[in-house]
Amino acid sequence: MNIFSFAKTELKNLFSTPATRAYPLEPRNYPERTRGHVVIDINTCVLCGMCSRKCPADAIKVDRAAGTWSIERFGCVQCGNCVVSCPKKCLSMGQAYTEPDAQKRTDTFTKPADQMKPPVAPAAKPAAAAAAKPQKPAESAAPAAEEKKNA
Ligand code: SF4
Numbered sequence: 465m466n467i468f469s470f471a472k473t474e475l476k477n478l479f480s481t482p483a484t485r486a487y488p489l490e491p492r493n494y495p496e497r498t499r500g501h502v503v504i505d506i507n508t509c510v511l512c513g514m515c516s517r518k519c520p521a522d523a524i525k526v527d528r529a530a531g532t533w534s535i536e537r538f539g540c541v542q543c544g545n546c547v548v549s550c551p552k553k554c555l556s557m558g559q560a561y562t563e564p565d566a567q568k569r570t571d572t573f574t575k576p577a578d579q580m581k582p583p584v585a586p587a588a589k590p591a592a593a594a595a596a597k598p599q600k601p602a603e604s605a606a607p608a609a610e611e612k613k614n615a
């Protein structure tokens with residue numbers, strides 16, 4: 465590279481816009497399909513736990529009794545598996561990434577109390593149900609047979 469081509473490049477760069485972005489003054493615009501972080505609509509969630517079972521990073525915890533759904537933000541690898549496996553389609557991928565932090569961060573969402581179903585009583589076991597059923601008296605069939613014989 466001779467001195468003239470160097471000067472040409474220098475002048476061009478002097479009057480052109482910068483190649484880098486003035487972050488954070490100029491916020492980053494993420495591409496439309498960026499998988500930044502998991503977003504939940506807790507009102508639609510039925511706490512079935514499917515997302516938790518499908519998560520390869522074990523980042524989601526669902527507590528049906530407490531009505532909570534939690535995600536460990538730095539454990540999540542943004543694979544999107546939970547989003548596609550949710551039967552209620554209440555998960556989606558937000559574009560922005562989780563901001564760096566010195567501590568691990570768990571976000572917990574609680575289902576509104578008025579949307580929680582009362583716990584269903586466990587069904588009785590067949591053996592217990594049979595024991596609870598009143599037995600037909602054994603002698604009830606015998607008199608009928610005897611009556612037939614006498615007739
Ligand atoms: S799979 Fe969907 S509905 Fe089920 S617990 Fe997860 S977010 Fe809620």
Ligand code: SF4
Binds near residue numbers: 521522524540
């Ligand atoms: S995006 Fe992947 S790693 Fe993150 S919570 Fe969902 S399934 Fe787990």
